Amino acid sequence: MALSFIKKVFTFGKPAEEPVPAAVERELEPRSRDEDLPVADDPVLAEEMDTAGGPAADIDEGGVEATVSEDDVESAILPAADQLSDMGVVPLSLLEAEAAAEAEAESQTVAETVTEIPASVPLKHLPHEAADPVETGALEQPADLEEIVEKLPEEVPTEPDEIPTEDDAGLDSPYQPISPPAGEMPGRAEGGIAPAEPSETTVAEPETGSPILPRGFATGPKVVESEPVVLQPKLSWFQRLRIGLARTSSQLTGQIAALFTKRKLDDETLQDLEDLLIQADLGVETAMRVTDTLSSERYGKDVTGEDVSRIMASEIAKVLKPVARPLQLDLSHKPHVILVVGVNGTGKTTTIGKLAAKLSGAGLKVMLAAGDTFRAAAIEQLKIWADRTNSEFIGTKLGADAAGLAYDAFEQAKAKKCDVLIVDTAGRLQNKAELMAELEKIVRVLGKLDPDAPHTVLQTLDATTGQNALSQVEIFRNVAGVNGLIMTKLDGTARGGILVAISAKHKLPVYFIGVGEGVEDLEPFEAEDFAHAIAGLGQ
Numbered sequence: 001m002a003l004s005f006i007k008k009v010f011t012f013g014k015p016a017e018e019p020v021p022a023a024v025e026r027e028l029e030p031r032s033r034d035e036d037l038p039v040a041d042d043p044v045l046a047e048e049m050d051t052a053g054g055p056a057a058d059i060d061e062g063g064v065e066a067t068v069s070e071d072d073v074e075s076a077i078l079p080a081a082d083q084l085s086d087m088g089v090v091p092l093s094l095l096e097a098e099a100a101a102e103a104e105a106e107s108q109t110v111a112e113t114v115t116e117i118p119a120s121v122p123l124k125h126l127p128h129e130a131a132d133p134v135e136t137g138a139l140e141q142p143a144d145l146e147e148i149v150e151k152l153p154e155e156v157p158t159e160p161d162e163i164p165t166e167d168d169a170g171l172d173s174p175y176q177p178i179s180p181p182a183g184e185m186p187g188r189a190e191g192g193i194a195p196a197e198p199s200e201t202t203v204a205e206p207e208t209g210s211p212i213l214p215r216g217f218a219t220g221p222k223v224v225e226s227e228p229v230v231l232q233p234k235l236s237w238f239q240r241l242r243i244g245l246a247r248t249s250s251q252l253t254g255q256i257a258a259l260f261t262k263r264k265l266d267d268e269t270l271q272d273l274e275d276l277l278i279q280a281d282l283g284v285e286t287a288m289r290v291t292d293t294l295s296s297e298r299y300g301k302d303v304t305g306e307d308v309s310r311i312m313a314s315e316i317a318k319v320l321k322p323v324a325r326p327l328q329l330d331l332s333h334k335p336h337v338i339l340v341v342g343v344n345g346t347g348k349t350t351t352i353g354k355l356a357a358k359l360s361g362a363g364l365k366v367m368l369a370a371g372d373t374f375r376a377a378a379i380e381q382l383k384i385w386a387d388r389t390n391s392e393f394i395g396t397k398l399g400a401d402a403a404g405l406a407y408d409a410f411e412q413a414k415a416k417k418c419d420v421l422i423v424d425t426a427g428r429l430q431n432k433a434e435l436m437a438e439l440e441k442i443v444r445v446l447g448k449l450d451p452d453a454p455h456t457v458l459q460t461l462d463a464t465t466g467q468n469a470l471s472q473v474e475i476f477r478n479v480a481g482v483n484g485l486i487m488t489k490l491d492g493t494a495r496g497g498i499l500v501a502i503s504a505k506h507k508l509p510v511y512f513i514g515v516g517e518g519v520e521d522l523e524p525f526e527a528e529d530f531a532h533a534i535a536g537l538g539q
């Protein structure tokens with residue numbers, strides 16, 4: 001089963017691409033980066049607190065305290081009993097007597113209510129109406145609810161134990177949510193994360209004699225969830241692709257539909273369509289293919305938006321079919337080295353994690369090498385992916401030489417008999433000559449260990465960058481010998497058409513596409529599916 005999976009996703013055999021030139025001197029001295037990488041600013045919140053002084057002590061002007069008797073004090077503070085009722089104040093003794101009378105009345109009402117319930121009804125089935133003291137009149141319905149709400153304390157004290165912590169978050173995502181400190185937890189009213197409310201089913205206090213358990217454990221019988229868990233139906237890959245490309249396709253088809261409302265196909269409409277397709281990043285070549293085919297089939301006739309979408313899907317598929325190829329793993333090389341390159345934030349590390357999940361899930365031994373030595377977070381992120389995917393991991397200290405790390409990684413992967421070594425690299429803009437030279441060096445160093453290594457040089461492209469992706473491919477291809485592409489972030493962009501333009505221009509294999517941040521959001525690139533999804537058609 002594992003082998004058939006690998007065959008589906010990857011193809012074994014010698015890669016079709018030219019081997020990377022090798023035999024260049026090894027240069028492994030440590031170096032530091034002189035390029036500024038973007039850093040996130042931490043917002044600082046400050047709160048000022050005012051303290052008000054109390055009133056000054058009652059001391060006479062001469063600084064001598066006045067002497068008064070106890071009786072004087074009492075008469076000065078407490079008015080006479082007959083004056084109290086005029087002031088709307090009831091002496092404490094009267095309040096106590098009233099409270100006692102109320103309590104007696106209440107217990108009588110409850111007793112009456114209980115006698116109305118048939119003895120045969122089990123307690124848990126007691127009708128709410130009968131037991132509700134408001135309904136039964138045992139408690140008076142408050143006359144003015146707002147008045148009561150006003151009297152409630154403004155802030156409900158938060159138990160530290162109720163606040164979810166990083167430990168509670170689980171490892172479903174490689175990015176761990178960071179809980180704010182207890183004092184900064186946003187309240188439910190603000191729409192943020194509210195501290196968990198104590199549930200009736202939680203055992204609040206240990207029974208007498210039972211051990212005190214660590215936080216997160218409870219004693220008592222197994223708690224049954226009160227609400228059934230509703231499982232979301234699993235979407236097919238094509239459905240996920242359609243959803244991911246929805247912004248691209250809805251914009252494109254909406255504009256096409258508007259163009260072809262009650263219009264016969266003439267030169268002007270064809271020109272408008274060509275402009276529209278170019279603006280949608282599909283590229284001049286593909287735009288002209290679509291208009292030529294449409295013109296030869298329907299010139300002078302009525303045309304609907306759907307007619308255009310069908311022809312567009314068919315022409316896009318013709319461009320994409322030659323590049324939709326599986327990633328060839330040559331397992332006669334152990335390890336098969338995949339070097340992952342690309343501009344900052346294009347999804348290199350995430351894609352490596354997704355690839356490692358597929359490969360190790362199919363039974364291959366994988367090693368991940370943290371060649372992005374500029375960002376501590378990138379090293380940590382890759383380590384998390386390695387742990388999640390049961391892959392071997394090799395990293396080095398921040399600022400160390402990336403080519404040296406690649407060299408060590410190759411030797412370790414070989415010693416550990418890994419099938420695949422995937423080397424992450426720091427993101428770099430294609431116009432930064434020095435950083436691009438570092439990539440060249442990584443390729444040279446790997447080539448000293450195996451003349452064919454790196455066997456695959458994968459470039460990740462962020463679909464949201466649009467036209468800029470075209471020049472990214474051009475330069476990375478020249479410097480690092482890119483021989484395969486993965487396009488990420490096709491979800492949430494209206495610029496998915498750029499993949500068609502890149503395929504038409506560079507004709508490099510497109511192995512996978514990413515339509516989300518989850519581990520399952522990377523799939524082999526299928527030309528027909530992609531063409532249909534982008535044209536807003538069914539499979």
Ligand SMILES: Nc1nc2c(ncn2[C@@H]2O[C@H](COP(=O)(O)OP(=O)(O)OP(=O)(O)O)[C@@H](O)[C@H]2O)c(=O)[nH]1
Binds near residue numbers: 491
């Ligand atoms: N929506 C979406 N987000 C993605 C996809 N692939 C990656 N991302 C997100 O893009 C962001 C950057 O991804 P990384 O994997 O860190 O990118 P990188 O190229 O390694 O970044 P650098 O190390 O800075 O060069 C992260 O938030 C990822 O979760 C995708 O297919 N769809």
